[in-house]
Amino acid sequence: MRKDSPVTPKKNLNQTHDSAPAVRWVEVTEEHDGQRLDNFLMRLCKGVPKSHIYKAVRGGEVRVNKGRVAPDDRLSLGDVVRVPPMRLPAPDEKRSVPGSEFPIVFEDEGLLVIDKPAGTAVHGGSGVSFGVIEALRAARPEAKFLELAHRLDRDTSGLLIIAKKRNVLLSLHEMFRTGGGRKHYLALVEGDWVNARQHIRLPLVKWTTQSGERRVKVEAEGQVAHTIVSALKRFDGYSLVDAELRTGRTHQIRVHLASSGFPIVGDDKYGRDETRAKFSKLGFSRMFLHACRLEMPHPLTQEPMVLEAPLPPSCEKILQKLEAK
Template sequence: MRKETPVSTSSAPVVRLVEVDAEHDGQRIDNFLLRLCKGVPKSHIYKAIRGGEVRVNKGRIQADYRVVAGDVVRVPPLRLPAAGEARPVPGSEFPIVFEDDALLVIDKPAGVAVHGGSGVSFGVIEQLRAARPEARFLELVHRLDRETSGLLMVAKKRSALLALHAMLREGKGDKHYLALVEGDWVNDRQHIRLALTKWTTQSGERRVRPDPDGQSAHTIVTLRQRFGRYSLVDAELRSGRTHQIRVHLAASGFPIIGDEKYGVDETRAQFARQGFNRMFLHAHQLTLPHPLTGEILRLTAELPPACRKLLQQLENQ
């Protein structure tokens, strides 16, 4: 347990001295404070760090400082929810695919961000923390785009988080997505190797494009089923770049149905008129060793009802 010592005994917000325990060893100070000060906006946390109000072992630190077990963190008075006040983040659980004392894997719905930021006040991780106030540690292992549904890993122990991050860096495990694309996919199996780079539009929107000087990226695409002018494909990630599957498929001439960034506007509008109002990209299968036991986990999240319904409509046309 973290040891907390208030500097004042008044009823007003007070400075707290918090000793870091072994469970949080190696965590960034900003994430440590966000977890400790539930409900406090990120902007307040970063302002307190920049202003020197947050100190570690009496010294100033930067937002990327990683705490060490035994560190004493000075937590300044921050705007915390009052006792009995409704949580600013609504607690929510999500369909659980796998859970033990180290790892939680959920089936994330489309349209829900994995975390707050970029105009979103909260996401999956904040809602899980609000729903599980007794949980001492909950951290995202990886990300899914807001409009992508399917398997999302959340670590319940720092040791599990570090082990999973190492696995992902080393390319261990298999991650498969299902995507409905525009066009008649030709090859049964195809490797797409296009380096990618991030850029920002004039409006400030984040995008990704193929770039020979960018980061290497590798996707293996396997045909699942043809529907005339559309194809259902399996996309296996062999690297984990931002928007990788979306950009690789679009650059190959097969944009994902419903993709607002890289898809075809007319096609998206056509499917929206039929009642399909999302991107057809779903994290379907995940196979990897358990981060602590080494046991092989084979996890599956079936296609959501809206996606299954659309495929049935295409079959009947």
């Protein structure tokens, strides 16, 4: 293994590019203690499509300590991961991911915060060959460590945090798990949001449609989810609100608002087709959800940070059109 490899093999079962693929048994080192299994495998199996990795995990081909696991399970020091045969790129294989940078809101030696555009996935998978993190790694080949600290939906724009050091990533994960920091989003919703400030506490559970698409719904046995919604401005039949995440569940803001009777304009999973068609005719063809403000202590210095990303021009323009009516 190379010195910069993300793992240390327990046994010398690594495949070569000239030999037949073989099962590998990889022991988790201190550097990867607490890391999600899917992220661990993506670093280990660079070049393998994310969809293949998820399929291998869900099919039971990937095991931890001989037991079945889920992609989002976290690894512990000393765990032994069974990695099935998967195609690895040859050392001289050309990169298929074009390097790309994104508008930088903040950067130092441990942290990178960008303003992600709508329509760009944060990582490859689910029909997307690559996303923000792969493009950043390709643009910064000298970077030893670049990992997503959290995720944004593909059609959500705004502040996205990337850790440049392992200890920064772990610190951010712990902060989010314990409710530290404040993440604010701007959303345009259907209906007149009356309450100045409202707490939505609806438990959420993931499910899969017949076509294989992953969704989220409100169910009593779901995970605890808490969103604070504040009214900002009302238009004719629509409202601009601030949504503060107090937990970080998949599609949390989208499902909480839709389940409360106020779906986000342009939401193709939980919104209305008629609304999307109406706004498309007005020249607005995205979901109106933007990560606008982040308040948190710096993970290394603990100095308070307040980061902001202004509304994209397309969102500003549609608000102007609504105001002019």
